[in-house]
Amino acid sequence: MTPSTDQFAYQQCIAPDCAATFGIEEVLVACPQCGGLIDAAYEWDRLPVPGSLRVLEAQWARRSNPHAFSGVWRFHDLLPFAPVEQCVTVGEGQTLLLPSDGAAEYIGVRPGRLLLQYEGMNPSGSFKDNGMAGAFTHARLVGADRAACASTGNTSASLSLYCSVTRLLKAVIFIGSGKISYGKLSQALDFGALTVQINGDFDDAMARVKEVSQQLGIYLVNSVNPFRLEGQKTIMFRVLEALGWQVPDWIIVPGGNLGNSSAFGKAFHELHQLGLIPRIPRLAVINAAGANTLFDLVHRKGLHWNGGRPCRDAVAQFYAEMDAAGRRASTIASAIEINRPVNLTKCLRALEWCNGVVREVTDQEILDAKARVGAGGLGCEPASAASVAGAKNLVEEGLIDPGEQVVCVLTGHQLKDPTATVAYHTTDQDMFNKVLGSRGVRRAAFANRAVMVPNELDEIVKAIRLYS
Ligand code: F0G
Numbered sequence: 001m002t003p004s005t006d007q008f009a010y011q012q013c014i015a016p017d018c019a020a021t022f023g024i025e026e027v028l029v030a031c032p033q034c035g036g037l038i039d040a041a042y043e044w045d046r047l048p049v050p051g052s053l054r055v056l057e058a059q060w061a062r063r064s065n066p067h068a069f070s071g072v073w074r075f076h077d078l079l080p081f082a083p084v085e086q087c088v089t090v091g092e093g094q095t096l097l098l099p100s101d102g103a104a105e106y107i108g109v110r111p112g113r114l115l116l117q118y119e120g121m122n123p124s125g126s127f128k129d130n131g132m133a134g135a136f137t138h139a140r141l142v143g144a145d146r147a148a149c150a151s152t153g154n155t156s157a158s159l160s161l162y163c164s165v166t167r168l169l170k171a172v173i174f175i176g177s178g179k180i181s182y183g184k185l186s187q188a189l190d191f192g193a194l195t196v197q198i199n200g201d202f203d204d205a206m207a208r209v210k211e212v213s214q215q216l217g218i219y220l221v222n223s224v225n226p227f228r229l230e231g232q233k234t235i236m237f238r239v240l241e242a243l244g245w246q247v248p249d250w251i252i253v254p255g256g257n258l259g260n261s262s263a264f265g266k267a268f269h270e271l272h273q274l275g276l277i278p279r280i281p282r283l284a285v286i287n288a289a290g291a292n293t294l295f296d297l298v299h300r301k302g303l304h305w306n307g308g309r310p311c312r313d314a315v316a317q318f319y320a321e322m323d324a325a326g327r328r329a330s331t332i333a334s335a336i337e338i339n340r341p342v343n344l345t346k347c348l349r350a351l352e353w354c355n356g357v358v359r360e361v362t363d364q365e366i367l368d369a370k371a372r373v374g375a376g377g378l379g380c381e382p383a384s385a386a387s388v389a390g391a392k393n394l395v396e397e398g399l400i401d402p403g404e405q406v407v408c409v410l411t412g413h414q415l416k417d418p419t420a421t422v423a424y425h426t427t428d429q430d431m432f433n434k435v436l437g438s439r440g441v442r443r444a445a446f447a448n449r450a451v452m453v454p455n456e457l458d459e460i461v462k463a464i465r466l467y468s
Contacts, residue, residue: 265350
């Protein structure tokens with residue numbers, strides 16, 4: 001009998017000085033020996049790795065099979081930590097890579113050179129479903145009955161959806177007070193999650209959920225969970241698939257808790273090691289200026305992977321200064337309003353693997369980019385547009401050439417945060433000031449304002465003649 005692929009999967013601490021290994025059936029969010037982050041790892045030489053990525057595309061021919069249909073599990077050969085028949089799917093990953101020439105013009109690259117990976121098409125409306133399919137599969141493997149997360153909204157929406165659809169686990173979600181948009185909160189409430197709102201922000205909720213899940217033995221699905229990141233690798237597999245397995249020049253992604261950037265780096269590193277791609281694209285991680293820990297640490301403190309030994313003292317000192325100054329994350333892009341990213345070291349590793357860069361963008365830049373993306377028909381939430389705003393700055397800087405192929409990841413759907421969108425386009429100055437002015441946004445250069453007309457036929461006809 002052929003051995004099951006999960007026999008060749010294990011977990012490993014990412015710190016090279018430690019590199020401790022653990023069984024796949026263990027539940028770990030940090031290395032018990034040194035506290036480092038944990039990877040899912042594979043004995044690739046004992047696994048049936050496809051000779052070419054094109055083989056995986058052939059799964060499409062079997063789409064009536066739910067695992068072949070899933071945009072995550074049709075790449076099972078590249079994340080084989082559980083037998084495929086046990087992998088959890090709710091139909092995630094049916095997402096598209098689409099050109100947007102309006103946004104290309106806005107950022108300053110040639111027509112056809114900007115592509116948007118639209119993860120808003122996932123069942124819960126964000127990229128998180130890719131990772132949740134992975135985490136749920138591992139949770140099932142270890143027999144968990146409850147799962148928890150702290151969230152700025154999308155992880156909690158995704159966890160709640162997977163719980164209610166699969167009925168495998170019960171959801172417990174931790175959110176900061178007043179910190180999550182109604183689109184996302186409404187999902188968690190509707191899907192029936194136990195919703196714990198604490199007096200604090202995401203960073204507080206994250207610290208608490210780690211303590212609580214350990215004390216109560218609840219399975220943690222935040223992106224410190226290595227199997228979340230295995231699922232998120234497939235976002236990049238789908239990008240490559242859509243490009244006929246050609247490697248783009250740039251991948252640009254918003255950075256919050258830094259799970260995506262870490263997962264993308266691992267995906268490309270593994271494909272390259274396995275000889276499945278000839279080169280690795282460059283990665284740009286974009287922080288919001290009001291939640292820019294990664295940017296500050298990399299640019300102001302010179303933090304880097306350093307062969308797996310990033311300077312811990314610099315990080316500790318940075319957080320101590322942050323606490324002493326009472327500095328809290330603050331941005332209209334509430335999804336990435338995070339000051340203590342849990343995947344910091346994995347992201348540094350990804351930047352190393354992908355010759356990556358980190359930039360920050362203001363809320364004004366985010367909202368203007370979001371409006372340009374929306375005008376092209378791909379509605380996204382503010383955090384997602386950070387990728388496009390960052391791309392624009394990188395072109396202006398001259399780091400991205402107008403002829404290069406750029407992929408920006410749109411991480412979440414427009415309807416996740418309608419308040420931000422309406423406030424940008426509104427004619428109501430009070431609303432604009434309250435929602436956006438308070439965050440330093442001064443103008444809405446690309447606003448599509450509603451036309452106010454009295455309820456009289458002549459006036460309506462006149463207005464339409466004037467404006468259309
Ligand atoms: N974009 C969206 C729409 C998000 O929801 C998040 C993270 C990010 C980007 C950042 O991704 O953490 O991998 O760097 N949202 C988390 C949540 C934190 O709780 O939903 P990251």
